[in-house]
Amino acid sequence: MTEAVPEQLDPRPNKPAAGPRFVQVALKLPLRREFTYVLPPGLTAQPGNRVRVNFHGRKLGGVVTAVSDTTDLPIAKVKPIEDVLDSDLSLPPSLLELARRMADSYGCSMGEALDATLPSIAKRRGQRRIPHVELLAPRDLAVLAVDELEEKHQAQSRVLRAVLEFGGPMTISDVKRRTKTSDSPWKTLCKNGILKRVMIAEELEELKPAIEERAERHVLNKHQEKAVDAVTKLVEANEHRTFLLHGVTGSGKTEVYLRILEKVQAMKKSAIVLVPEISLTPQTVGRFASRFPDVAVLHSGLTDSERARQWQRLLQGKATVAVGARSALFAPVRNLGLIVIDEEHETSFKQDSTPRYHARQMAIERGQIENAVVVLGSATPTLETIGKARRGIFELLTLPERAGAGRLPKILVQDLRTEPKEAQREGVVLSRTLLVMMEERLKARDQVLLFLNRRGYSPVLLCPSCGESVQCEQCSVSMTWHSRRGRLVCHWCCSEKRRPEMCTTCENERMFELGVGTERLEEVVREHFPEAIVARMDADTMAERGAHERVLGSFRKKHIDVLIGTQMIAKGLDFPDVTLVGVVSADTGLFVPDYRAAERTFQLLHQVAGRAGRGDKAGTVIIQTYCPDNYAVEAAAKNDYDSFVQQELAFRKITGYPPFSRLLRVLAEGRQESDAQEILRQACEPLNTMKNVEVLGPAPAVITKVKDNWRWHMLVKCFDQAAFDRAMGAIGTVEDLGTRTCRVTLDVDPSSLM
Ligand code: ADP
Ligand code: ZN
Secondary structure, three states: OOOOOOHHHOOOOOOOOOOOOEEEEEEOOOOOOOEEEEOOOOOOOOOOOEEEEEEOOEEEEEEEEEEEOOOOOOHHHOOEOOEEEOHHHOOOHHHHHHHHHHHHHHOOOHHHHHHHHOOOOOOOOOOOEEEEEEEOOOHHHHHHHHHHHHHHOHHHHHHHHHHHHHOOOEEHHHHHHHHOOOHHHHHHHHHOOOEEEEEEEOOOOOOOOOOOOOOOOOOOOHHHHHHHHHHHHHHHOOOOEEEEEEEOOOOOHHHHHHHHHHHHHHOOOEEEEEOOHHHOOHHHHHHHHOOOOOOEEEOOOOOHHHHHHHHHHHHOOOOOEEEEOHHHHHOOOOOEEEEEEEOOOOHHHEOOOOOOOEHHHHHHHHHHHHOOEEEEEEOOOOHHHHHHHHOOOOEEEEEOOOOOOOOOOEEEEEEHHHOOHHHHHHOOOOOHHHHHHHHHHHHOOOEEEEEOOOOOOEOEEEOOOOOOEOEOOOOOOEOEEEOOOOEEEOOOOOOEEOOOOOOOOOOOOOOEEEOOOHHHHHHHHHHHOOOOOEEEEOOOOOOOOOHHHHHHHHHHOOOOOEEEEOHHHOOOOOOOOEEEEEEOOOOOOOOOOOOOHHHHHHHHHHHHHOOOOOOOOOOEEEEEEOOOOOHHHHHHHOOOHHHHHHHHHHHHHHHOOOOOOEEEEEEEEEOOHHHHHHHHHHHHHHHHOOOOEEEEEEEEEEEEEEOOEEEEEEEEEEOOHHHHHHHHHHHOOHHHHOEOOEEEEEEEOOOOOO
């Protein structure tokens, strides 16, 4: 079929050409190729411009990657661009190059890489109205409906509960994300008069810096000074280099960043500071804003129009410091001098959906492209990073001691095997030592943090007579008992069910709760300390709008005595009156089938311990464990990063895991187990004979089934760069293997192996 070419597109060579007429466009599709379009008269475009095109009858947004005067394609086939959007917000060439590198190193398409680079800002300007749902039925009726729907319409029940818990109009995208549901449940609820769909103009959700947060300008100690000088010198020389700033918690790393930023600004250069999403709090922002009032804060809660405004300020050079989570790496700052990644070991710097890039890796790439310096900061650098520092690829800077008044806390390891037998049988929640310490500290009106990285009441509901536990019907995992809600919940697919009256296998009526979650911990603490004011911070209690700030605010004002939480409370909190930190179980992460289990445990223990003794008073940390001899626990207790690294490196060397290799993970998921298996069998064939490449699997994934999809995976260890390139060449397009019944995902440097 030939399509008629509109007259004005007729490219007769004797017509004077007004600039380049053909553009290459990358579309946000999992397709590796780009597409050629023609510019209609009156429109001009440059690489980096966003455009709208017609693609097989669909209107899609895309980004221009190249322009040219000619094309090899038959002219009649080339469709015109529909529109060029917001040319004042187009992507600078360096970011286009960065996206190209991202596509190459993570095996995604250019369009997908660009989509991450240029968030959805330029689509609409001005105020935008977004669809929300809110309660239409009276509240008590809705509460009843949650229960009624549970039996036959589980997804609707979940949606309704989420809206009730949120306590106000909730965006539909949030509803779907939180409950892992499609459009149909909320639509049905609207149809039945329980919810109502409303359009609400988006609010400007600026993250206001905490006003009380003034970053005092301290006299730097000699370690800090050395670090500032080393980094500044290279920024001044326009030279790319990566530094590792290794400093114990409270050693004044942030102060070092602030000082370097001052110098960078004095040189009329710009900087980007990345912090983990969880640390992007008014407190953090306040520390930067008090020294740099023009700071641009970029976070995931920003509305499109606010993000667009921040982008423009950066593009125009009105803001020269950008602070944000992972994606702030792509902030279009002018004359980039420095990128800081604080807490470089945090897993949230790796994106867990396509494109699966790691912000650390991409920061270094951007530093290379723009001749900027990269500073990675951490108290517990990853093995990859410390490995590179030791080999001289990164330059190591060390802050060996706490900077201000705070001293490192005293850490006690409490061996739970020595608790009384009766207590053991019930499962020890708080050891005798921890109880005594808590009592003492609460009497002194100090505050206590209790950390447990597991939400719910108990992770398993077990039948003591036949040993069966309640499993999710769609996933191969135990369901967690949530007693407050009175439901068993699958933490993988969010489905829920009522507690069975008896064991479905042997009809025993006394199922019991095995293991401890934060909910049970809270109950136990209240039993022991009825006078104390106890609060809990985990994904369940933080579902309500503004809950985070409210609880932390109360804690700061000392309206809360004991704060219980998951990893939400492990990082960054700086409260001077916390003198006791209890790690209820150091063992929760130790037995996870992941080569980083020990590393993650060490990092977490070290971070949690760092919350104690930040003020003038001395702090104590109690780590409860059944494995006191484990090297990760032992090293964390001694604050001995070096000895941990030494042992861990020896283990990695024997097993050939990173930093002694680079990993690729290929995951296949499908309704039929045999499909998933077969796709991987094909994909691994060319790898099996490759030099310096080792394939583990294909094998069933640890969680063998999620939402009725069977999961198989393989791990590919690449022992040098050439091997990595070869392996990527062979499976870089593995997603193309995916069929309608089976989804294939490639993950480079995967952060999860489950
Ligand atoms: P980190 O980021 O390494 O955890 P911070 O930068 O938050 O450490 O510093 C910890 C505390 O020490 C802060 O209260 C900070 O104000 C203080 N501090 C930093 N540098 C100095 C210094 N040179 N002298 C005195 N106090 C300092
Ligand atoms: Zn499930």
